[in-house]
Amino acid sequence: MHLESLVTNNLSKLNPTDIIVWQYICNHKKECCYISIYDLAKKCNVSRTTVLRFAQKISLDGFSDLKMMLKMELGKDKDIPSIDIAKAAINLCQKVGNEVAKQDFTSANKLMYKAQRVFIYPSGYVQENVANEMKRLFLSCNLLIYEIKGIDEFKRILKNISSNDLFIIISLSGESAHVVEFARQLHIHNVPFCYSHITAQ
Numbered sequence: 542m543h544l545e546s547l548v549t550n551n552l553s554k555l556n557p558t559d560i561i562v563w564q565y566i567c568n569h570k571k572e573c574c575y576i577s578i579y580d581l582a583k584k585c586n587v588s589r590t591t592v593l594r595f596a597q598k599i600s601l602d603g604f605s606d607l608k609m610m611l612k613m614e615l616g617k618d619k620d621i622p623s624i625d626i627a628k629a630a631i632n633l634c635q636k637v638g639n640e641v642a643k644q645d646f647t648s649a650n651k652l653m654y655k656a657q658r659v660f661i662y663p664s665g666y667v668q669e670n671v672a673n674e675m676k677r678l679f680l681s682c683n684l685l686i687y688e689i690k691g692i693d694e695f696k697r698i699l700k701n702i703s704s705n706d707l708f709i710i711i712s713l714s715g716e717s718a719h720v721v722e723f724a725r726q727l728h729i730h731n732v733p734f735c736y737s738h739i740t741a742q
Contacts, residue, residue, distance in 0.1 A: 547599040547601070551600060566607075574611045600665075601665050606665040656733070659706070660708050661708075706732060708727050710723060
C-alpha cells in the first residue's frame with residue numbers, strides 16, 4: 542500500500558495541520574526521504590510531535606516508517622536506469638549472507654524449539670512484510686506463527702500466554718513507546734521474547 546492510500550484511508554483522522562504536513566511531504570518526496578523529523582516540523586511550522594502523530598494517524602509506527610515507505614516508493618520509479626540490477630541483487634545477497642553468518646542464533650533456535658506457541662508482533666507497515674515472510678518460511682517447516690495485530694489484540698493475548706510460549710517483536714527503530722511497553726509486560730509475565738529492529742539507511 543502506498544502512502545497516498547494510507548492517507549486516503551485515514552483521512553477522517555486528520556486535521557488541517559496534518560494536511561499541511563502531508564502536502565509538504567507529497568510535494569517534496571525526495572527531500573523527505575532523508576529529512577529529520579525536526580527539520581520537517583520546522584518547514585511546516587509545526588511541532589515534532591505533530592509530525593510523529595501524523596505518521597501514527599495513517600497507521601505507521603513512526604516517522605522512520607514513513608521515510609522508509611517513501612524510499613521504497615521512489616525506488617520503484619526507476620530514476621537511475623543505468624544501475625545493473627542483477628549485480629546489485631547479487632551484492633545485496635552477499636552482504637546479507639555475510640551479516641547472517643556473523644550471528645549466533647543458538648539461543649533463538651532453542652527458544653523456538655521449546656515453545657508451545659510462537660507469536661509475532663510487527664510494530665508497523667514495513668515490519669508486517671518481514672512478519673509475513675517469517676510466517677511463510679516457518680510454515681514450510683510445520684511451525685505456525687501467530688501474528689498479533691495491534692495493541693488491543695496484544696492485551697488480550699497477554700492474558701493467555703505463559704513462559705511456555707515465545708514472542709517475537711519486530712520494530713523499525715526499537716524506540717517506540719508501545720514496543721518498549723510490550724517488552725516490559727512480557728518480561729513481567731516471564732514470557733520469553735526475541736527482538737529485532739530494522740534499520741532505515
